[in-house]
Amino acid sequence: MKAAAILSDQVRNTLADLSDGESIVLASDSLLCSSLERVLPRCLSGEYPDWRGETLDGVLDAVGRRVNAQTLMILGVAILMSDQRVTPFKCELRANSRVMELRVDFGQAGDGRWGIKRAKLRSKQHD
Numbered sequence: 539m540k541a542a543a544i545l546s547d548q549v550r551n552t553l554a555d556l557s558d559g560e561s562i563v564l565a566s567d568s569l570l571c572s573s574l575e576r577v578l579p580r581c582l583s584g585e586y587p588d589w590r591g592e593t594l595d596g597v598l599d600a601v602g603r604r605v606n607a608q609t610l611m612i613l614g615v616a617i618l619m620s621d622q623r624v625t626p627f628k629c630e631l632r633a634n635s636r637v638m639e640l641r642v643d644f645g646q647a648g649d650g651r652w653g654i655k656r657a658k659l660r661s662k663q664h665d
Contacts, residue, residue, distance in 0.1 A: 541580075545573035546638040549610050549631045556604035564600040564612065571597040571614075578616070578629065581640055593619040608632050616644070623658060 548570040556562060564571055575594040583589035600614030609632045615624050629642040 541573050541576035542638065544569065545577050545631070546633050548573055549633045549638065552602055553604055553607065553610055553633065556602075558604055558606055561601055561603040564597075564602050564614070566596055566598050566600070570602075571600055574600075574612070574614075574629070575616075577640070578627070578642060578644070581642060582644060595619045595622065598624070605630070608634055 548568075552562065552570060574597050579589060579593050583592070595617040598615045598617065600612055602610050602612045605611050609630055611628070611630050613628050614626070616627050617624050625645040627642060627644045629640060632639040
């Protein structure tokens with residue numbers, strides 16, 4: 539099964555277990571976070587050519603919140619594979635039957651690669 543289909547299934551399963559406005563901590567080794575690691579870079583590289591070739595090495599400290607019966611908002615921190623730096627992200631995943639819509643905000647404005655701040659893993663220093 540492809541990562542996007544797995545992610546869509548995981549979003550639907552997570553939504554089914556929550557009420558509107560309810561939140562859940564997402565384990566970094568969960569299938570949902572593993573799917574995000576694969577899907578987010580693909581989505582970003584389609585819109586932003588500089589993302590081509592970038593991958594994620596993990597999703598940390600993620601929290602999901604059910605917005606409504608079809609939408610899950612996830613806030614977390616992603617590890618960029620290229621330099622092992624971390625940056626925050628927010629995404630809204632909307633699952634309708636077998637189709638999924640994704641809106642993502644990645645990083646905090648800064649002067650690093652892609653115009654975002656990136657911090658060393660386990661550090662408070664930004665570049």
